[in-house]
Amino acid sequence: MEYPFWYVPFLGSPMLIPVYALLHVLVSHFAVGGGILIWLGILKAYRENDREFMNYLRSLTRFFVLITVVFGAITGVGIWWTIGLSSPQATSALIHTFVFGWATEWVMFVIELASALGLFYLWEKFTPKAHKTVAFIYAIFAWLSLVVITGITSFMATTGRWIETKNFWHGFFNPTFLPSVLTRTGGALLISSLYIQLHLSLVRTSERIREKVVKWITRWAAFGLSTIVVGGLWWFGVVPEFIRIKVQTAPTVTIFMAIVAFLLLALSSVLILGPKRNPLWLSPPLAILMLIIGAGGMVTGEFVREGTRKPYIVEKYLYSNSIHPEMVDDISKSGYTDQAKWVKFYISKNIPDLFTEDGKVSLDKIGKLSESEKHLIGESIFHYQCGACHTTRGYNGLMDRIKEMDREMLHDMIGYLDGISNAMPPFAGQEWETDALTEYLKKWQEKEVKK
């Protein structure tokens, strides 16, 4: 409504978010779980006075810091960068609600960074006490930063009492906060165990160390898996009714849920039959396979989380197309063209007489719009109101969905979007704007048929 919309052909700008987000999810969970496991490993190595194991942990820490500190930090900024470009209004809402949550997380991240670099550069210089303390500092602050960020991401799906009070804590401690923290902690331990198995398969170590590390790490992978299951079930029990219905009825979400369940099951089987029973079987291909399965599960889980949130980008506060639910009625009275600033700017440049001198839509002109003018208005409404989720022919394209529809069906569909699918927001606009959008879709459908 307020901001211009960035046009990305074929994909749509919101689909650029996963470019950084999915990479970040895989690395940031390693940053948390890996930190915890390295700390536990250091305690174990000192307790058992195992020099060789400690040397292995040193090599692991080097691998860990190179991946997490660089990649995790930069892709984290990348997500924020991209959501600001594709959904500025939602990003602004999150920033104005949680900026001090982010600032708190930033302090934690600085400590994480300092302690991770300390472990990297000072490993051999530490006394045992300092070594254990610095590893603990890293682990606890990494986990706390996961807690803070989870408060914000879970808020987007379940705003809880915040919607009435706009209170930071009501938003932060939203209904899915605790189950999400549990699930993400489990996910962090699981994916880190898989990264460590990959690392172990790539470096030269004695059979004793290989066996010891695999047995140790597989237990944590199993713990992570069970925590994900418990957290996931808890999450399902507390989500709002509209999300629960969507998980059960929306085909894409249901399929993705099934994929997550299947991948978790597959991973459990591989872990039990492979490394747990026969630690020496661990080889780079097996470790890569397990990491791919784990990463696949995690990425699919993120898609489920995002998918269930629709039609909202922030539950009950903002629809995916950046329209506030309470504004829909108002827009239907005054017109989308009148209220969406950049749409109005663009149309007024191309059809100057559509607006009167005081900037209102001219009722006289509406009845006299030519086909090309209707097309232009419809095209603008399509991109600004539907473009957050749909493209014309690319990702989530409309062509396949509407190719059989006649003009009347298209018109009726636009007026009843939220009735057709529980993932769709209602159309916000006046009758003549529905006509213009119908005109645009029809023209474009005819063009496609001709091709």
Added chain:
Amino acid sequence: MTPIPSFDPLGLPAPVIVNLALKVFGFWVHWFFMGMWFSGLLVALLLIRIKNTYLSNAGMRILKTMPIFIAFGINAGIVPLLFIQVLFPNFFYTSTILQAWFWFFIVALVLIAYYGIYYFIFNYEKPERKIFAYGAGWLSSIILLFVGLIFSSEMKLMVSPDSWSTYSSFGPGGTLKGTALALSIQAILRYFMVFGLSTVSLSSYLLFDNYFLKKENQIRDEIKKLFLFLLIAGIVIFGFAGHKYLGYINPYLKDFVLWKYLPAIAPLLTLLLGFLYYKKPSRILALLTFFGALLSLLVNSISRQIVQIEELEPFLKLKDLPLRVQFSPILLFLITLIVGLFVLGYLLKVYFVETRRRDGLQNS
């Protein structure tokens, strides 16, 4: 003129002055680290090819510390970007969308540059990979210099809503293609002002490193000459670009005394301290010069903020923004910050104590 989005209805979570203070503080810290890769990487890559062993070692030392500078620089950069979104969301987001593709690829470019530097560090001393490592180092430097240009463009575009229509390249239905890069003369001059002061802070960091981190007496004479050269070069670039920039800004902006004099006085004070150090090197003068450079960055961070507010003044009155103060989250942040400072203090203590202990063991 293109429309300006309305301010966020949720309002400011803290008074304007608190947001501004955090934004400026964050930018100041960011600038110090960013200067190390912006100017420092370029200088270090040149230094390592010099035949003088002391200077090439100094260059190598900067390069080996580069991952730490970048990690902390990116991290510190989060703070001003957080608070710019709090204070100026409607200007910031719109201008980033105008140049969306460049903005989007910054992250990928920085990743390439970062790993390029690691590639350099791990491979430069291997004869068979030396040339590739050097190439990776240069690629990283060029990328980071280019990223600086994108930021300059963004910061100028953000405060110039009246130029948005010039840079609006429309796609279908009035969407934006996001292909603008607003490299006006003002943006370029601001870029060089940042580069100049980054070189000043790099020069003083060399002294700090040599006195407080590396502590090798024999290379101080060599570093001394390099330090003075970089200090003068940085101030000349800053002064020239700053002087030219004054000719392009609105006359009323020149009336700000703080903006007009202090940004120039602080680097000149650093130059004076630098000359004194050059004539009679001492630990205290090295430290004072380092603080002089930090002061120059701070004063310029403040003056840049003042100019930013004044440039936006015709479109935005900060005092009129809705306020919804979040006391307990601010308190949480402050408590975490205090705890964090203690933890960082502990980590620094561990670093110095453990390094000293180890050095003592080696000497004995």
